[in-house]
Amino acid sequence: MKPLDVVAIGNALVDVLSHAQDSFLEGHRIPKGSMSLIDATMAEKLYATMGPAVQISGGSAANSIAGIASLGGKAGFIGKVSNDQLGDIFRHDITSLGVEFDTKSSRGGKPTGRCLVFVTPDAQRTMQTFLGSAGDVSPDDIDPDFIKRAQVTYLEGYLWDTPEAKKAYVKAAEIAHNAHRKTALTLSDKFCVDRHRETFVELVHGHIDILFANENEIIALYQARNFDEAVEAVRGKCDIAVLTRSEKGAVVVTPKDTVSVKAHPVRKVVDTTGAGDLFAAGFLFGLTHGKSHAECGRIAAICAAEVISHVGARPEQSLWALLGMKNSK
């Protein structure tokens, strides 16, 4: 069995990205910077009012996996598209990067999911997601051999919104741990943490080795008063907690240590969609290639900086080339 660095389980989505004014979000009562789930009717209604858009494959964990592949890592993905044109686009884009993606498409039911992304003039992104077939990931989609091949199995918190997907993830985590592999999770979104706080705490403390969260998410998870309190709350609950703070960089928290990571400079922040996803990509790539936590953080910061310098959440440049890693692939 060919070994893999990371297998991710996540929502298979196509992003529909559009520039929008703050007043557009206010008019639709959508909190800026959030991700909300919407149904097909709302998706249609909202799409009808949004401006011209660009379609790019997305999905949080899928973006991370694309990043890992772009870094030269060996990656796999589990997620559910439908047998429609958007599903073809998602499958093409992820496999064209060399990612193994063998989850069967669903047929004749819900269409492939999409995420309406509104990029405001401050480069923030606000997301309204119609899950479609993406929400239908089930334990049947978890191939034990696929999980066992990966050093790390990585999940996005967004998947915690659908019951069958939760079961799928717990199944995958158990397979991984029985095979002496690692598991990783991103909390994804503050609102997602608020929806699932108790079960997220159980998940993190019971099943997760490597946790990714931004400042707001980790504070929300522990209902801490501030970031420092949240750092101490998570310390020791999993092997590594990687906590990002936008332009303030990140900290890597282990039971005995705290490593600070600087943000990588960006000429102009164009669209923050995918910043966290690509940070996780860089970190996991480093970790599965034997790098120190400080070096993992450095790679992560470079990947995040690349993706926020253009529209869309998938890397436009070869991240491998960007790191100047010519000799050790």
Next chain:
Amino acid sequence: MKPLDVVAIGNALVDVLSHAQDSFLEGHRIPKGSMSLIDATMAEKLYATMGPAVQISGGSAANSIAGIASLGGKAGFIGKVSNDQLGDIFRHDITSLGVEFDTKSSRGGKPTGRCLVFVTPDAQRTMQTFLGSAGDVSPDDIDPDFIKRAQVTYLEGYLWDTPEAKKAYVKAAEIAHNAHRKTALTLSDKFCVDRHRETFVELVHGHIDILFANENEIIALYQARNFDEAVEAVRGKCDIAVLTRSEKGAVVVTPKDTVSVKAHPVRKVVDTTGAGDLFAAGFLFGLTHGKSHAECGRIAAICAAEVISHVGARPEQSLWALLGMKNSK
């Protein structure tokens, strides 16, 4: 009947844009800078070998119409999508700009057409087009009242590849002229001119008031030895010939006059897809708003400069705002 500035008839396509190396084109024996028509099988084969892509509504005349709408012009479009997801994307994007687009979608037959666009490191674009339903525009799609409402009816030369679409255009041109309206054509592509030289000459001399062509296309049309010879060949054959020469600017040729237009400076040329389309948009917007030929050329050059400064053939900025035209809308 609400008057319109421009109604365009063209291929309704979704662009699938990807970065590619020159070696990719060479390996597939695709001439750089060209547009070729490919069938469904070839489209699938080529798509399978291309890298991750971005999907953006395209189509030459449709891009021009999007530009005119972005300038604040009143515009309409005739073109054929299918009732599938790509068709929904095309329809959404063009109507969200305020363009009237009422051509019925085809059902159950060919899928919506797409144009695989390969952007090489020199920012040139090479296009492989699977027409799909776009090629099924027919005289039945031409609503005489729609044509009569427009000051100018505009066609892309690419449409000349399908017999029913040719009939549709001749029908539209006759309706326009009987209503004392103008007609315009872009020659689209040197290879397209080579395929249709004789009928293009007939079309231009018999039905066209305003002709758009780049240097290579106009030389090919008249099999001229050089640009100056081509300028004299076209002079007087139609009211206005607008001949573009990339960074050398453009010339506007009328029976008695030649007006030179400078190219607008661009910080960095990222992707030339849509340069000609947006030049035509700016020129036609100016013309339908009573501007001089020199001023039309100036607006055209600004629009072309905007679209080549980013990936994709549709304007990302409000062209209206870019022109600083705040008081005269």
